[in-house]
Amino acid sequence: MGSYRPKVVIVGAGFGGLEAAKRLAHEDADVTVIDRRNHHLFQPLLYQVATAALSPADIAAPIRSILAHAANVRVLLDSICAVIPQERAVRLQSGAVINYDWLILATGARHSYFGRDDLSRHAPGIKTIEDATDVRRRVLLALEHAETEADKVKRDALLTFVVIGGGPTGVEMAGAIAELARKSVSRDFRSITPRCSRVILVEAGLALLPAFPKSLQQETLRSLEQLGVEVHLGAAVTEISANRVCIGTERIAAHTIVWAAGVQASPAAEWLGAAADRLGRVKVTPELHAPNHPEIFVIGDTAACSNSHGEALPGIAPVAKQQGRYVARRILGRTQGPFRYRDYGNLATIGRSRAVADFGRIRLSGFAAWLVWCVAHVWFLVGFRSRLSVMLSWAWNYLTFARSARLITGPVQALPTPAAAPLKGAIQ
């Protein structure tokens, strides 16, 4: 009795997985969402947690709450160990084995040190809430210690912030650190002044924001320089240690180093035994499934996918969300053709009143682009409460130049001891 209800297992509740789950809610399917964290994270605003403008809870919402209304969706806090395609099952860390008719792998990406994971200690990246509060602690502690450091050389190192990588995350981080270290804190400290700080953005390529048109790249460069950021283009990082970065042959004493130079997909390709590109992403078919497995979809940052012109799709939220929606429609039998990405434009922010927006023929920069960016990000934030809270924080920060979440949590005592980690050749 009763019609056939397919079992859909979604691994990962980022933008792609969550969108698929939402589209399958209240439909004729039994959906299981598995994530190793209890919250969906609005990653595009994570750099604002790292720079003390927002609180973690402002940009994260419990996955359970988001999907609470859908009785056909259950949420498990667990992580995946293996996919067993011949049995149509996934094995989880808790030991549970869950069967599927359709599997959606949306497990995202982490920052990559290109095989040099030991660098994460000296140059953390920003992908999780813990990453962001760790960077926040480093930046704020550097300012605190600089306030009392009598030795000028040490003090200069404490007040030097290096961001590695000139993509959107690197640009946002550099701009936000410059605002924090050069403006927001100026009235709170007695012995350091805005002019003491040095913020350096290093990019191996010849331009910032490679996905943007040249005019906006130049606008970005100009805006960052107005904020006091030194931008090094075509510059390879050759060494990173606790208190030093080498850019080519130049040595820069810097206490705080942030990594925004590269990502590596989660190991979905290994689970499936499928071919991967150099970032570890599964090479999916135009229908977003794994080769030879029409029942296993791979979406978001874990999938290597091209648009109709053969250009690789970027690892951004709109791609993941559209893929999640497409896959849900496919499972429900509502679409047959290949996935097509609709590009609504590209946004990046640089700082207070500064952003760039590329909508094809329409290109904006400065305050207008920043307003578009604010509206778009608040709009897409999950949960009404988060939206209100973020708007309030932004309005407050904008009017007062204050940073409302300037908490140092976790261990506060020690400065890391220098321990050089020299690199063979360039790593960026």
Added chain:
Amino acid sequence: MGSYRPKVVIVGAGFGGLEAAKRLAHEDADVTVIDRRNHHLFQPLLYQVATAALSPADIAAPIRSILAHAANVRVLLDSICAVIPQERAVRLQSGAVINYDWLILATGARHSYFGRDDLSRHAPGIKTIEDATDVRRRVLLALEHAETEADKVKRDALLTFVVIGGGPTGVEMAGAIAELARKSVSRDFRSITPRCSRVILVEAGLALLPAFPKSLQQETLRSLEQLGVEVHLGAAVTEISANRVCIGTERIAAHTIVWAAGVQASPAAEWLGAAADRLGRVKVTPELHAPNHPEIFVIGDTAACSNSHGEALPGIAPVAKQQGRYVARRILGRTQGPFRYRDYGNLATIGRSRAVADFGRIRLSGFAAWLVWCVAHVWFLVGFRSRLSVMLSWAWNYLTFARSARLITGPVQALPTPAAAPLKGAIQ
């Protein structure tokens, strides 16, 4: 040339130290505030962070920002190692030695396990932001694991929450956990229902809230029981392990145990070589200074102090603030007599719309007391932004029964392995 400017060193920026610093701002004194954290913490609301109603940044503000307007006050992120009264100096962890003409020790208290510090692993207390997010993680993880646990015995243990200590913190925690575990989460989970959870409050004495009149104690008991909390009075905890609490001879399998049973003052008495009471508090003179050292004041939870009737003053924010104000006035030569505490009343909250308030002849309970409590706590919150944010969160939580800060941060994987820590005799 120039008048004599006394050097005032304040150690600790809790309610007492911060109030003293504020009163000395813009006065004819050079003030140094030393705290090991960069933020002032509004401890009375910490239990709301632990139960996911508020974010850490809502109840904490950078000390630097609070005192930024006062050019005669500097703030150091450091902790104290020793007081050298004969040299009128304090030695700090960074190695710095700072001279004072007046010293104010306001270093507060931590929870105390009465010599059994190993219990902190199984039964954490709530005194810092990290404590609160740790308890939040334990409570939320217990619910998550209960959702998937097939074994009924294990599941019941996961859904049993024990709070030890029937003072204001214990009452607030028990009420808030009951609301979280029995109401807020009910629609988000599929296999656990509000009736599955068990919240137990254990108190060694014969009444809850010993500082309150009997009628309000009974009202508190009734309110907690309406929320579904089992209250054990006159009950001694004899053993605590990872998954078990023994109350007298009864064994209760409980995954989450919260310690709210006792505090121990910071070691100011040791620094000074002064006499201490059994909670480690310095026995100060009626003028709040250390015996034989009129230039060293000890205030707040670190001081043992009585009112004019000879009754010991409780370790609450109003006492610390009034002491901070008094000490500042004394240093400025504006008061001569002994410190007198003005008791404006006593408040404790139990849960949504439930509180008790004792203003001497006027005693309130229920919704009226809860409104008074809300207004008082929002009013005293440091920083306009925090007040707005907290009001918004409370309004949201009240209207929706949701908990806006339900994040599990830090390590999420493992449940602690059972490791019994039997106690000799009663420990409460």
